[in-house]
Amino acid sequence: MADAATKVIPEGKVPENANEHCPGPESESAGRAAGCEGCPNQEICSTQAAGPDPDLPIVAERLSNVKHKILVLSGKGGVGKSTFTGQLAFALANDENTQVGVVDIDICGPSLPRIMGCEREQVHPSSNGWSPVYVQDNLAVMSIAFMLPDEESAVIWRGPKKNGMIKQFLKDVNWTDADEQLDFMLFDTPPGTSDEHLSVVQLLRNSGITGAVIVTTPQEVSIQDVRKEIDFCRKASVPIIGVVENMSGFVCPGCHNESRIFYPTTGGAKALCEELDIPLLGSIPLDPSIGQACDFGSSFIDTHADSPAAHAYTRIISKIKSIVVES
Amino acid sequence: MSHPEVGERLASIKHVVLVLSGKGGVGKSSCTVQLALSLASQGHKVGVLDIDLCGPSIPRMLGLEGQQIHQASSGWVPIYVDSSKRLACMSIGFLLPSKNSSVVWRGPKKNAMIKLFLADVAWGELDYLLIDTPPGTSDEHLAVIEYLQEWSPDGAVVVTTPQAVALADVKKEVNFCNKVGLPVLGLIENMSGFVCPHCAECTNVFSTGGGEGLAKHFDIPFLGRAPIDPNLVMLLEQEDKTVVPNKHTSTVS
Numbered sequence: 001m002a003d004a005a006t007k008v009i010p011e012g013k014v015p016e017n018a019n020e021h022c023p024g025p026e027s028e029s030a031g032r033a034a035g036c037e038g039c040p041n042q043e044i045c046s047t048q049a050a051g052p053d054p055d056l057p058i059v060a061e062r063l064s065n066v067k068h069k070i071l072v073l074s075g076k077g078g079v080g081k082s083t084f085t086g087q088l089a090f091a092l093a094n095d096e097n098t099q100v101g102v103v104d105i106d107i108c109g110p111s112l113p114r115i116m117g118c119e120r121e122q123v124h125p126s127s128n129g130w131s132p133v134y135v136q137d138n139l140a141v142m143s144i145a146f147m148l149p150d151e152e153s154a155v156i157w158r159g160p161k162k163n164g165m166i167k168q169f170l171k172d173v174n175w176t177d178a179d180e181q182l183d184f185m186l187f188d189t190p191p192g193t194s195d196e197h198l199s200v201v202q203l204l205r206n207s208g209i210t211g212a213v214i215v216t217t218p219q220e221v222s223i224q225d226v227r228k229e230i231d232f233c234r235k236a237s238v239p240i241i242g243v244v245e246n247m248s249g250f251v252c253p254g255c256h257n258e259s260r261i262f263y264p265t266t267g268g269a270k271a272l273c274e275e276l277d278i279p280l281l282g283s284i285p286l287d288p289s290i291g292q293a294c295d296f297g298s299s300f301i302d303t304h305a306d307s308p309a310a311h312a313y314t315r316i317i318s319k320i321k322s323i324v325v326e327s
Numbered sequence: 328m329s330h331p332e333v334g335e336r337l338a339s340i341k342h343v344v345l346v347l348s349g350k351g352g353v354g355k356s357s358c359t360v361q362l363a364l365s366l367a368s369q370g371h372k373v374g375v376l377d378i379d380l381c382g383p384s385i386p387r388m389l390g391l392e393g394q395q396i397h398q399a400s401s402g403w404v405p406i407y408v409d410s411s412k413r414l415a416c417m418s419i420g421f422l423l424p425s426k427n428s429s430v431v432w433r434g435p436k437k438n439a440m441i442k443l444f445l446a447d448v449a450w451g452e453l454d455y456l457l458i459d460t461p462p463g464t465s466d467e468h469l470a471v472i473e474y475l476q477e478w479s480p481d482g483a484v485v486v487t488t489p490q491a492v493a494l495a496d497v498k499k500e501v502n503f504c505n506k507v508g509l510p511v512l513g514l515i516e517n518m519s520g521f522v523c524p525h526c527a528e529c530t531n532v533f534s535t536g537g538g539e540g541l542a543k544h545f546d547i548p549f550l551g552r553a554p555i556d557p558n559l560v561m562l563l564e565q566e567d568k569t570v571v572p573n574k575h576t577s578t579v580s
Contacts, residue, residue: 043435043439044435044436044439074437075382075429076351076352076382077350077351077353077382077462078350078352078353078370078462078488078493079350079351079352081490085386085517097337106465107465107500108349108462108464108465108496109349109350109351109462109463109495109496109499111492111495115489115492121497134544151495151498151503152498153499153500154349154464154499154500154502154503155464155499156464156469156503156506156507156515157464158434158465158466159433159434159435159464159465159466160434160468162465190351190462190463191351191352191381191382191461191462192381192382192432192433192461193381193429193432194380194381194431194433194434194466195429195433195434195465195466198431198433213526217352219560220387220562221356221384221387221388221563221564221565222352224384224387224426225381225382225384227426227429228381228382228427228428228429228430229429230370230427230475231427231428231429232429232431235429235431237430247544250521250530250532252457252523252528252530253523253527253528253530254523254526254528254530255526255528256521256524257523257526259523259524259525260525260557260562261521261532261555261557261559261560262557263557263560263564264559265564265565266564275335276427286532287529288531288532288533288534291492291532291533291534292534293488294492295490295491295534296489314405320471
């Protein structure tokens with residue numbers, strides 16, 4: 001019975017339940033060869049694109065001036081991926097000489113533009129491709145939200161259209177001029193381990209991914225989805241920079257006592273990191289001002305520099321910086 | 328496109344309700360579980376179908392982690408929570424070899440799995456089938472709507488948290504429902520305020536009132552707001568099956 005759920009077709013491998021004369025899931029005739037007739041995987045193979053993508057070298061060329069590419073991932077939704085991406089981008093861009101680009105590949109629920117305070121902006125085409133939206137001189141953002149008629153419009157797309165959009169973000173956006181460099185490119189992702197994640201990893205294969213930062217909250221319901229994301233990173237050979245535990249503990253503004261809203265019944269991120277042998281970058285407490293800063297699109301670390309949460313952010317971000325620059 | 332095999336299963340199910348939200352981590356699965364437990368405790372026969380294939384949370388929340396699905400001549404036998412078999416559950420979590428295994432699937436495979444869940448699970452007679460969904464407006468949502476279309480599901484319960492960032496995504500979900508012709512039964516504002524256990528002061532961790540405003544804006548029923556309660560998190564975490572009184576149930580029938 002377990003087979004039904006685990007028949008993921010790994011890159012280039014013939015699935016166990018395939019027909020005898022399987023041409024291989026990556027071949028040109030996958031799903032259409034004579035041997036494919038009646039195979040349980042036929043529909044999957046024939047709907048997958050055959051052969052290596054001809055656009056991959058173009059993407060690699062576009063991103064050749066980008067030094068570090070960092071993915072922000074989590075199996076679980078609503079744990080603070082976009083919040084963390086936003087704050088990381090603001091903090092990196094505090095240094096005027098650092099050029100930062102942020103790509104929001106959450107196509108169905110883009111939150112980054114609001115968090116970065118640029119929601120009503122629009123993308124302009126130029127001879128070198130689309131110009132991203134600049135929040136500061138050295139901080140550029142690209143998201144599908146800039147292309148929607150209003151914030152209520154739903155993007156009801158199946159996988160292939162989402163993948164096409166992500167490809168355009170990398171292929172058709174003028175991230176840098178020829179003689180300039182982008183120091184960091186951050187990718188904010190949707191929850192899960194599906195189309196968007198596979199696409200971005202495949203598109204970046206030629207240009208290389210520096211690593212992934214994984215965000216979680218302390219309770220097991222969230223940790224169990226994050227385990228799946230870590231498994232995905234290992235399957236897709238994406239290096240893991242480390243895990244950030246968000247919403248860990250809440251300090252009451254009235255009495256300054258700390259309580260655990262999302263209790264780490266299984267030891268939280270710390271136990272997870274020890275079990276799977278990955279670095280824990282730090283824990284960020286729940287602070288209502290973080291949510292407010294996001295709703296207003298301002299940099300939390302700048303506006304609430306003295307709060308414990310801002311200190312936690314700063315420590316984690318400098319850790320990420322040093323790990324990334326060393327690698 | 329017609330899906331007679333889905334129809335045969337649904338013929339013995341009285342009400343089909345989807346639990347949706349554009350945003351992740353707002354409490355879709357928690358609400359689904361509470362709703363299911365409340366309905367079951369009122370004597371109804373309830374089925375919970377978890378179509379969040381990449382991040383199934385229902386098995387953990389119902390205390391069913393590690394269980395295995397068995398095949399019978401009538402189809403896949405769902406996992407029963409209670410001995411009286413009033414609450415049945417089906418999730419991809421039961422089909423995975425270990426809790427660390429990920430399901431790295433693109434759209435077409437997810438669609439096929441959802442169809443299997445709808446066509447091959449031997450629910451038997453049910454009063455309610457609750458469908459827990461992943462965040463977004465993409466493959467899983469389109470697939471489940473497509474397969475259910477002819478058998479007209481009762482509608483969707485939309486869950487949100489109060490802050491603007493979440494509301495923006497939930498607006499998209501309500502528009503999705505409108506576009507595909509799925510009635511919205513109502514909206515739940517979850518995580519609305521937190522009462523400090525030390526001083527009993529209520530803090531609006533994720534602001535407040537946003538859900539009610541949204542419901543008014545779209546002219547859909549507002550089902551109520553639920554505060555953040557660490558006890559609820561603990562219950563779900565400890566795989567306890569205690570029923571928390573739920574005020575939303577009456578609106579579903």
